Amino acid sequence: MLNVRICVGTYCYITGGEELAKMKKNLPEDIKDKVEMIGSACLGCHDMEGVAKPPYAKVGDVLIQECTEEKLLDEIYRQLGMERK
């Protein structure tokens, strides 16, 4: 199981974390059973000002900044070694 963590702390939530969290319900069929998607109260990255930007998510050990649905799915498929349809 690939571990995916979406930050739903204040900063990330209002910058797009809400949409990311809602993805859990509509994950594509082919990866649905291969990832475990959970939330995080705060990934502890939001004060990396000037270095990176929210929202944050983690796929396995990889931190994604300015995360979007696209970026997240790309990384999931990459780590699963699968082709994105």
Added chain:
Amino acid sequence: MQNKEKLFIEVGSYQNNKHKNIVCGDSVLLRKCTGENRNIAVLSDGLGSGVKANVLSTMTASMAMNFRVRHEPIVRTVQSIMNTLPVDSVRNISYSTFTIVDVDSNGEAKIVEYDNPPLILVRNGKVEEIKGSDTIIHRGDNNANLEERRLKLSDLKLQKEDRIIFFSDGVTQSGIGNMDMPFGWGEAVYDFIEDVLKQNPHISARELSMKIVKQAELNDILRPKDDTSCVVMYVRKPRKLLICTGPPFSETKDKYLAEIVSSYEGKKIVCGGTTSQILSRELKKEITVNIDDIVAGLPPKSEMEGIDLMTEGIITLGALVEILRQGPTTDLSGQGPAWDMLRMILDADIIDLLVGTKINVAHQDPSLPVELEIRRNVVKNIASLLENKFMKDVKMQFI
């Protein structure tokens, strides 16, 4: 120090309108005089129902309350009420009933009753009517048709686990004409109260007042024939709730924060991601966040062993303020973390707010899509709403 423990009094009330009426002809006012540690409750039932009754009872109740707060003698209070109320043009009387109860933290209760069903004391699960002395008061002018009123005054010394209960006649007269209660619920309400207490000896004042009014409504087959109100004052050990939000100003205080939280005797709410992380680290407990359901547009709740409710910080607190602003409501069916908080708050008597004062740099970012208020202000708002609208004992500590 002697163990002269201050008593805590929970005050709860519930009201129902006469069927199809949009305003209630009864008025209930509750006030906590924080400085003097007194709890005052007033219930007034205006003649008739609808707007006219509402005006009469509101005037009566607010005058009674204001005079009482200022320790005015009862005779003067009642005379002023009699002289001020507009006279009903049809019946040529000015009329509204009232009950005033004033309890201090030593448990001394002063009670004034005028024409409401008798107030009752519940002690050791048994209902007792209380004996008082009658006083007759005349309207304060030399009007030919002297109006007079007979008041019942009583003093009571309350003990732990006592309850004072009073209601409008909508309660005792509910069910009139039913096969099993042709003359209304009457004193059978006493049995009902004793039964409820047998099943749930620690039922809160709020719940008990609601149960009584709801049963009266059932007696009238859900079409109340009169406005119905009930007030319960319950003397008991206070229920405590800690709401902890925000990281401490200095990281050296993180341990201290964790200590307060873990040793707190009562329910615990933690609001804020960073705060949650600090506690998780210090107390070595894992946090899980369930993102299956995102309710009411608020960030989802988290879970951590030992914490009764863990939520996001400032957005959730802001939503709570919005709910609190509307004042006490009887509809508690709302969903989402802010409503969960409200329900826990309503069940508590003493609320400790532990507020971390570290400024969240990220929140000051002008490019954020929403404006985030400063935690301190939001919490201060919450504190004053809880004190003024919800009669809660609130303590605030900044770290």
